[in-house]
Amino acid sequence: xxxxxxxxxxxxxxxxxxxxxxxxxxxxxxxxxxxxxxxxxxxxxxxxxxxxxxxxxxxxxxxxxxxxxxxxxxxxxxxxxxxxxxxxxxxxxxxxxxxxxxxxxxxxxxxxxxxxxxxxxxxxxxxxxxxxxxxxxxxxxxxxxxxxxxxxxxxxxxxxxxxxxxxxxxxxxxxxxxxxxxxxxxxxxxxxxxxxxxxxxxxxxxxxxxxxxxxxxxxxxxxxxxxxxxxxxxxxxxxxxxxxxxxxxxxxxxxxxxxxxxxxxxxxxxxxxxxxxxxxxxxxxxxxxxxxx
Amino acid sequence: xxxxxxxxxxxxxxxxxxxxxxxxxxxxxxxxxxxxxxxxxxxxxxxxxxxxxxxxxxxxxxxxxxxxxxxxxxxxxxxxxxxxxxxxxxxxxxxxxxxxxxxxxxxxxxxxxxxxxxxxxxxxxxxxxxxxxxxxxxxxxxxxxxxxxxxxxxxxxxxxxxxxxxxxxxxxxxxxxxxxxxxxxxxxxxxxxxxxxxxxxxxxxxxxxxxxxxxxxxxxxxxxxxxxxxxxxxxxxxxxxxxxxxxxxxxxxxxxxxxxxxxxxxxxxxxxxxxxxxxxxxxxxxxxxxxxxxxxxxxxxxxxxxxxxxxxxxxxxxxxxxxxxxxxxxxxxxxxxxxxxxxxxxxx
Numbered sequence: 001x002x003x004x005x006x007x008x009x010x011x012x013x014x015x016x017x018x019x020x021x022x023x024x025x026x027x028x029x030x031x032x033x034x035x036x037x038x039x040x041x042x043x044x045x046x047x048x049x050x051x052x053x054x055x056x057x058x059x060x061x062x063x064x065x066x067x068x069x070x071x072x073x074x075x076x077x078x079x080x081x082x083x084x085x086x087x088x089x090x091x092x093x094x095x096x097x098x099x100x101x102x103x104x105x106x107x108x109x110x111x112x113x114x115x116x117x118x119x120x121x122x123x124x125x126x127x128x129x130x131x132x133x134x135x136x137x138x139x140x141x142x143x144x145x146x147x148x149x150x151x152x153x154x155x156x157x158x159x160x161x162x163x164x165x166x167x168x169x170x171x172x173x174x175x176x177x178x179x180x181x182x183x184x185x186x187x188x189x190x191x192x193x194x195x196x197x198x199x200x201x202x203x204x205x206x207x208x209x210x211x212x213x214x215x216x217x218x219x220x221x222x223x224x225x226x227x228x229x230x231x232x233x234x235x236x237x238x239x240x241x242x243x244x245x246x247x248x249x250x251x252x253x254x255x256x257x258x259x260x261x262x263x264x265x266x267x268x269x270x271x272x273x274x275x276x277x278x279x280x281x282x283x284x285x286x287x288x289x290x291x292x293x
Numbered sequence: 294x295x296x297x298x299x300x301x302x303x304x305x306x307x308x309x310x311x312x313x314x315x316x317x318x319x320x321x322x323x324x325x326x327x328x329x330x331x332x333x334x335x336x337x338x339x340x341x342x343x344x345x346x347x348x349x350x351x352x353x354x355x356x357x358x359x360x361x362x363x364x365x366x367x368x369x370x371x372x373x374x375x376x377x378x379x380x381x382x383x384x385x386x387x388x389x390x391x392x393x394x395x396x397x398x399x400x401x402x403x404x405x406x407x408x409x410x411x412x413x414x415x416x417x418x419x420x421x422x423x424x425x426x427x428x429x430x431x432x433x434x435x436x437x438x439x440x441x442x443x444x445x446x447x448x449x450x451x452x453x454x455x456x457x458x459x460x461x462x463x464x465x466x467x468x469x470x471x472x473x474x475x476x477x478x479x480x481x482x483x484x485x486x487x488x489x490x491x492x493x494x495x496x497x498x499x500x501x502x503x504x505x506x507x508x509x510x511x512x513x514x515x516x517x518x519x520x521x522x523x524x525x526x527x528x529x530x531x532x533x534x535x536x537x538x539x540x541x542x543x544x545x546x547x548x549x550x551x552x553x554x555x556x557x558x559x560x561x562x563x564x565x566x567x568x569x570x571x572x573x574x575x576x577x578x579x580x581x582x583x584x585x586x587x588x589x590x591x592x593x594x595x596x597x598x599x600x601x602x603x604x605x606x607x608x609x610x611x612x613x614x615x616x617x618x619x620x621x622x623x624x625x626x627x628x629x630x631x632x633x634x635x636x637x638x639x640x641x
């Protein structure tokens with residue numbers, strides 16, 4: 001072959017590079033530039049203002065609430081997701097009649113468009129039409145006039161947002177954990193059962209440690225999907241009531257796009273970067289370890 | 294130590310298909326080394342896994358030490374098992390692997406150290422205790438698996454082809470070690486293999502399995518010298534027993550019984566003219582592959598095994614007078630394939 005391999009390589013690689021530069025690199029550079037400027041939607045020219053944007057958002061109570069909410073939202077939903085998907089992966093690994101169909105059902109929340117799912121949940125949790133409230137009233141657990149406002153009270157709103165986001169992520173995490181579980185050689189848990197280990201000992205001392213790399217992949221992906229995501233919050237509560245469910249991405253959107261203060265919005269979203277860099281570091285380390293092993 | 298009894302044991306994986314194990318009856322002796330021998334698909338591993346409690350029998354009964362264990366979990370059966378892949382816990386050190394059964398069985402912590410040292414000493418792996426399984430060779434892994442199995446002093450040992458992952462040279466030495474190991478601990482052992490050499494060398498008795506059924510149970514000498522049917526006759530021995538069919542009789546003789554007539558003298562009953570096709574020189578012996586010339590069994594292929602002490606030359610293409618001593622002939626019924634009493638047989 002007389003074709004220059006090097007040129008072919010560069011040519012084949014180009015679309016991926018262009019994709020990353022145009023859709024990820026350029027907006028990132030723009031965001032950094034905006035964060036140090038006084039850009040607003042519709043403004044022309046560029047005025048460097050130094051750290052002024054950061055100084056002002058750090059003093060804003062909304063920002064502090066959003067930072068705290070982001071951490072609560074991410075950590076609590078990840079705990080729920082990992083526990084639930086671990087249980088599901090154990091159940092779905094065992095053979096039973098109709099397993100394929102149940103696996104398909106469980107994957108549904110992930111493949112359905114998120115806005116559709118979230119709007120469904122908005123109805124389920126609605127202040128007037130909520131089916132959950134209706135059932136609770138019907139069962140005489142609550143009186144109609146004192147029923148909980150799922151999205152209208154700060155604590156309940158956060159719990160609702162966390163649960164709906166977990167509902168959305170559980171299938172993804174389950175599929176990853178199920179793959180990890182299937183890759184454990186069957187004889188190893190069998191040997192444990194012969195050695196006298198019961199269900200919990202086999203799970204926590206054998207299966208979970210053997211799945212550790214794959215579990216960390218699920219957690220890292222889940223953290224990214226949660227920390228940078230605003231769809232569920234935006235559709236269900238739009239950050240309310242009183243910023244009690246406002247997270248960094250939704251605050252950045254509200255400030256930068258809806259509030260037309262591009263510079264402040266960019267500065268808020270830049271606060272996500274250090275967290276994401278740490279996660280990216282751990283992901284690369286897990287990938288490297290998996291390669292070595 | 295305990296005796297394992299199997300009564301009418303059957304395992305059918307999918308209704309309507311032939312069972313993996315069909316109505317098997319057998320009983321170990323106290324402290325015996327019992328080998329389950331059969332080709333792949335003969336049901337030997339399924340049988341072992343049912344004894345271990347890893348598979349549920351479709352019907353029948355398993356007793357260990359007199360008590361029915363059908364409904365007991367593996368941990369309640371007091372057995373230990375070594376898997377073909379060894380199934381060591383990859384994230385635990387050798388020491389933690391060996392301690393695992395002690396912890397799981399709630400043996401007091403004060404005894405752990407002493408028991409681990411005992412098991413490791415018995416298998417000569419004291420120096421490996423702090424390593425991880427991936428840092429061990431195949432032979433070392435096998436010893437760790439054995440140490441993990443003996444450390445809690447099980448009533449019965451189950452071994453599933455533990456030597457098949459070792460290379461040929463290591464396999465021979467590991468086989469010898471296993472034999473010595475068994476003679477020291479004297480725990481009733483059930484050993485699954487498809488390798489007849491292992492079975493012959495190690496077994497006190499051999500259970501020959503085929504298509505989920507027991508074909509014969511006996512000492513290595515019994516199954517080799519007095520096979521119960523043509524399957525056992527041809528499965529044991531390499532090359533297998535030569536078989537000649539006529540009317541409703543099959544007659545068989547081992548390659549080492551088919552010898553030059555001048556060696557047998559007057560005792561040679563079945564005489565043939567034997568044309569050598571090719572010769573395999575194996576050092577201690579020679580294998581002659583050839584065919585009968587003339588008569589009823591014209592061109593029937595026969596193998597002969599000659600000891601190194603016979604120095605005569607047998608070139609390919611040459612024809613010789615060969616024969617079998619009468620006492621070395623085995624007769625089988627052609628329909629049932631089972632062993633029958635000697636009958637007159639038209640040799641020519």
